[in-house]
Amino acid sequence: MRDGQRGGLRVVDLGSTLAFGLGVCVTMFVSGVAFGPMSALLSELFPTRYRYTAAGFSYNIAQIVGGAIPPLVAGAITAAYGGFVFGAFLAALCLVSLLCACGLRETRGTDLTRA
Structure with a gap:
């Protein structure tokens, strides 16, 4: 299950629905941290x-x-x-x-x- 070229472990290759779901949740959290304040900032600039x-x-x-x-x-x-x-x-x-x-x-x- 390791990437033969780089030796890295990918979440998608784990084959676990739980790992994939956790990866999606973490990604959405990081995205919300970035995009949440951006909307308020953009409206305040103009x-x-x-x-x-x-x-x-x-x-x-x-x-x-x-x-x-x-x-x-x-x-x-x-x-x-x-x-x-x-x-x-x-x-x-x-x-x-x-x-x-x-x-x-x-x-x-x-x-x-x-x-």
């Missing part, structure tokens, strides 16, 4: 007049950059340079995300109803 459009636009652009581009280039990068370079690419993408998050303004004490 004036009321543009809030819905700006939050939706920024969320979808982020999904395209972070969720569509890496799988599209993964095969080419991995085939040409190996998995380590693709990992470095993902790390650089995470660093850009961290820098953008650090550059956001604090909205505490701001009147969010002003247009």
Whole structure:
């Protein structure tokens, strides 16, 4: 049941419904920790007049950059340079995300109803 190439143990290969269910629950918990506050943050960043459009636009652009581009280039990068370079690419993408998050303004004490 071990992966012959890498020697790693995969949850799906265990063949246990309980292990799979536990893996799904942990994944959903981590996802909720990330996406829960994100919705509140996005709505606080923009004036009321543009809030819905700006939050939706920024969320979808982020999904395209972070969720569509890496799988599209993964095969080419991995085939040409190996998995380590693709990992470095993902790390650089995470660093850009961290820098953008650090550059956001604090909205505490701001009147969010002003247009």
